[in-house]
Amino acid sequence: MSHALLIENLGHAYGDTPVLRGVDMQLAPGDFMALIGPNGSGKTTLLRALSGILLPQQGKILIDGVDMRGDPVGAKGRLGMAIDPELLPGALTGRQCLTLFANIRGLPGVPDDSLALASTLAFMPWLDRLVEEYSLGTRQKLGILLGLVGSPPLIVLDEPMNGLDPVSAWAIKQHLVTLTRERGCAVLLATHALEVAERFITRAQLLLEGRCARHWDEPQLIAIRHDPTRSLEQAMVEALRELAA
Amino acid sequence: MATHLLHPIVAQTWLGFRNQLRAQLARPAESLFVALAWAAAAALAIFVYTRLPGEPIAAAIESAARSPWTSGVALAAFGFYTVRTPLLRLRAHLHRSWWAGLPIASARETRTLILLGVLLLAAIVLAADLVLLACAALVRNPDRWLAAARTIALLGLSSGGTLGLLGALRRGAATQASTRRRGHGVPLFRLPPLEHASLPTLAHWQRIETLRRFRAGGRWWQWLLLGLAIPAGISLPSLAGLVLMGVVLIWYGLAMTAARETIAKAARLTAATPLRFAAFAVASARYPILVAAVATLWGSLALLLQEAPRLFLIGWPLLMFGWVMLELAVAWHVRRQPRHAGLRLAVDIAAIAGAAQAFAPLAPILWAALLAWHYHRARKIP
Numbered sequence: 001m002s003h004a005l006l007i008e009n010l011g012h013a014y015g016d017t018p019v020l021r022g023v024d025m026q027l028a029p030g031d032f033m034a035l036i037g038p039n040g041s042g043k044t045t046l047l048r049a050l051s052g053i054l055l056p057q058q059g060k061i062l063i064d065g066v067d068m069r070g071d072p073v074g075a076k077g078r079l080g081m082a083i084d085p086e087l088l089p090g091a092l093t094g095r096q097c098l099t100l101f102a103n104i105r106g107l108p109g110v111p112d113d114s115l116a117l118a119s120t121l122a123f124m125p126w127l128d129r130l131v132e133e134y135s136l137g138t139r140q141k142l143g144i145l146l147g148l149v150g151s152p153p154l155i156v157l158d159e160p161m162n163g164l165d166p167v168s169a170w171a172i173k174q175h176l177v178t179l180t181r182e183r184g185c186a187v188l189l190a191t192h193a194l195e196v197a198e199r200f201i202t203r204a205q206l207l208l209e210g211r212c213a214r215h216w217d218e219p220q221l222i223a224i225r226h227d228p229t230r231s232l233e234q235a236m237v238e239a240l241r242e243l244a245a
Numbered sequence: 246m247a248t249h250l251l252h253p254i255v256a257q258t259w260l261g262f263r264n265q266l267r268a269q270l271a272r273p274a275e276s277l278f279v280a281l282a283w284a285a286a287a288a289l290a291i292f293v294y295t296r297l298p299g300e301p302i303a304a305a306i307e308s309a310a311r312s313p314w315t316s317g318v319a320l321a322a323f324g325f326y327t328v329r330t331p332l333l334r335l336r337a338h339l340h341r342s343w344w345a346g347l348p349i350a351s352a353r354e355t356r357t358l359i360l361l362g363v364l365l366l367a368a369i370v371l372a373a374d375l376v377l378l379a380c381a382a383l384v385r386n387p388d389r390w391l392a393a394a395r396t397i398a399l400l401g402l403s404s405g406g407t408l409g410l411l412g413a414l415r416r417g418a419a420t421q422a423s424t425r426r427r428g429h430g431v432p433l434f435r436l437p438p439l440e441h442a443s444l445p446t447l448a449h450w451q452r453i454e455t456l457r458r459f460r461a462g463g464r465w466w467q468w469l470l471l472g473l474a475i476p477a478g479i480s481l482p483s484l485a486g487l488v489l490m491g492v493v494l495i496w497y498g499l500a501m502t503a504a505r506e507t508i509a510k511a512a513r514l515t516a517a518t519p520l521r522f523a524a525f526a527v528a529s530a531r532y533p534i535l536v537a538a539v540a541t542l543w544g545s546l547a548l549l550l551q552e553a554p555r556l557f558l559i560g561w562p563l564l565m566f567g568w569v570m571l572e573l574a575v576a577w578h579v580r581r582q583p584r585h586a587g588l589r590l591a592v593d594i595a596a597i598a599g600a601a602q603a604f605a606p607l608a609p610i611l612w613a614a615l616l617a618w619h620y621h622r623a624r625k626i627p
Contacts, residue, residue, distance in 0.1 A: 051517035052627055072627045077519035087514050091453045092446065104520045107613040156517075 004029050004154045004186030005050065007156065010059035011210075012045055015201065017043045021210040026205075029153065029184040032176065034197040036236055037207035043190045047158055050188075051081045064153040073107035078106070082157045084145035085139035090132030094123065094142050097131065098149060105150040114149050120171045121145075128142075136163040139204065144172060151183055158190045173200050194233040204232060206239055214239040252349060252357040254339065270491075279585070282592045289595040292602075306380060307390035313397050320401030321408070323469050327364045332358050336413065355414065362410035369406065373398040444520075444528035447511055451532040454503035459496060467495045486550030493543045500536040501569070502587075504529070505576040509583035514583075522624050530573050537569035552590035574619035581626060614619030616620055 005027040013022040019042045027033055037043050048054040050061050051071045061068040064078035088097065098110040118124055120140045126134060131142065140163045147155060155176070161169045177200055181186040191197050197204070204221065206214040216224070216235065224230045269276050292296050309316040339345065339354055377394050381387035479487070480608045508529050515525070516626035548557050571593055579586045601608035 017362045053516045055627055073521050075519075076517060079517065079519075081517040083514065087510075089450060089510060089514060091457065092450055096449065100444065100515075101518060103446065104515060104518045105446050155412050 003027060003062065004031065004064055006060075006062040006065075007046075007050065008059065008060040010056050011048070012049060012050060012054070012056045012058070019210050020049070020059075023059070023207070023210065023212055024206060025212060027154065027186040027188060029186055030180050030219045031186045031203055032180045032189070032201045033187070033203040034189050034191055034194070034201045034232075035205050035207060036192070036194060036197075036232075037213075038240065041207045042210040043207055046212075047081075047156060047188075047190055051079060051156060052076050053155060078153045079110070080147045080149065080152040080155045081222060082155075082160055083143040084158075085136060085143050085163075088131045088134075088139055088142060090130060093130055094118075094127045094134075096143075097142060097146060098127075101146045101149045105152075107150055111150060114145055117148065117171075117175055120147055120175070121168045137165060137168070140164055141168060148175075148179075150184055151179060153185060155179065156190075157187070159192065160189065161191070161193055176200070182242055188189065194236060195231065198232040206236060208240065208243060212241055248477050250353065250356055251360065252339065252344075252353045254344060255357055257471075279588070280483065282588050284586075285595050286588070286591050289591075289598065292551050292599075294379065297383060299380070302380050302385040303387060303390065306377070306394050310390045310393040310397060313393070315406075317401040319464045319469060320398055321405030322403030324366065324369060324402035325409040325412070326405075327369050327409070328362050328406040329413045331365065332362055332410065332413035335361065343613035358414060359410065362413065366403065366406035366410065371404055381446060439484075447507070447525075447528040448512065448532040451500075451504045451507045451529070454507050455496075455500040455532075455536075458499045459501055465490075466550070467498075471495070481524060482550045483552075486547045489550065490544060490547035493540050493547060495542040497565075498537060501533060501572050504533040504536070505572060506583065506584055507579075508573075508576040509580050509586070520624070522577075526573075526577055526623070529577075533569050533573055537565045541565045543572060567609075570616055574623070577623035578619040580623070 003026050005025065007023055007025040008073075010020050010025075023042070033045055035046070040198075045054065049056040050063070050068070052068050054073060055069070061075070062076040066075040066078060068075040069168070093195075095110065098114060099165065101180060102108075102110050102114075116125075118127060122147065123138070124140050126138050126142075131139065140160070144157065144160050147157065157242040159178075160172060162173065165192075176187050176189075180187055187199065189197060198221070200222065202218045204216040205212055208214075216232070221232070224232055224235060269279070289585055336354070336358065374395060377391065377398060381391045469490075471488070478528065511529065512525070544557060544561050544565065548561060572590060575590045576583075579589060597608050597612050597615070600611045
């Protein structure tokens, strides 16, 4: 079976400062993984590398079996990454942005799924307005909608709940769960909001100083959820203390 | 003046500049390239300066100096906008960005605006004086116009700049914050050839960015130069040709800059998508090429109205085509790091101009080689 994401021995440094030191990671179809770690642990660099924005100095990244180095266009075709709100073009409307991404993915138009999610997120009144008129939350919604266009096998989101109202945040989480369970999409969610992720994820990976320092699988996460005295946040803090000792 | 009297953005800017300088010095190869590029640009400027036709320029300045009120008002308008526009932008930034939420006394903002305004005013007065002295150095007997021209420039720019400063201080933050209005970038008519592209949104985006800049006044100092370049007693067809050529050049320059910047923005936006470079290149080339074609047509008409020599009529389309292709190749090449795009383009143009001066047939060969190199490098970007 092909992995939705397979990372082997990934390494990268900025100048003399190593940021990723031999990261290995696997996501099967249907996995919903939280990537957690303190600031400066290498999460952003890892996401930039696996989305093809940054060419890592060492290691291999396969998206749905396609090598990011050998066939970046093919690999990116199997990847959906939520767009940073700051990168959204103020001069275009939300619909034009969605059309652009649908065109890039070879779709005839904005998929019904995207429009349905836009409706759930109360984004429809904004669809034909210029992005420069959007609030932070509305931009965040559009960034997520762009990443989900075409429901690719691997979806990557970096702190997607920032600026979202509770109703929209709930809708996004439900939509991601549906994508993983019913469509077999894998989701990689980089977040600090562990209490938000804990209820939905099936796996969690702690990144520390550029290495995968700890991993929690589904049974472990279920055990944490069922124990009222424990939480993933607490587990992560304990793991960090252990590793620091 | 102590920094605590000024807005903290001054200290922040200074720190940013210092850090950037340190980072630049830590990359000696890149710094050397940038230094060489600036040296090449300076050499080109000196080269162009030494070959400027001194007498016609002196005659134009003398003619302007004979109409002190007209020239003075034009220069006052120039000074007014040169000082007022950046101050309003800064004020809008301070009232909209994260600075707005900080407890900063409004007096510090006012003092900062005054300081910046005075510095800007001094800079334009000094620059104008240097330009006049440089023009005077080109001719044998500048005494008959130099003193009058310097006085008019000093008085015009100072009065306009001072009014601009006062205007910027008076205008409320709420009203000056935005120069963009709804519908500001809506095209007047559709362009079906653009819509048939594989990615029509890219061309549409470039077009909107161009329209916004043009309708916001564009590079208004170019309009002023155009106004000052109109000689007295010119025939009506020549006047029409001159104005048309000026408008075409301003619009073309704006469109090229907007297209280049949009390419960089679009590249960043779509960096993680399966967009093939070939498709991106085709889609992002359509609008600039259309602009070049339209500029060629209108520019040719302008040259005909001015009864320009045949050589100009042949050279104009070649210039437009060569420029747009080079502009696009550079934009694609540096799309992930567009900071030095303008400088790279200037260096390439300087190299081609230098080659043309040394041995004319070398220029198209160098142009084609640069084009191929930029395109090759652009394709390599993942």
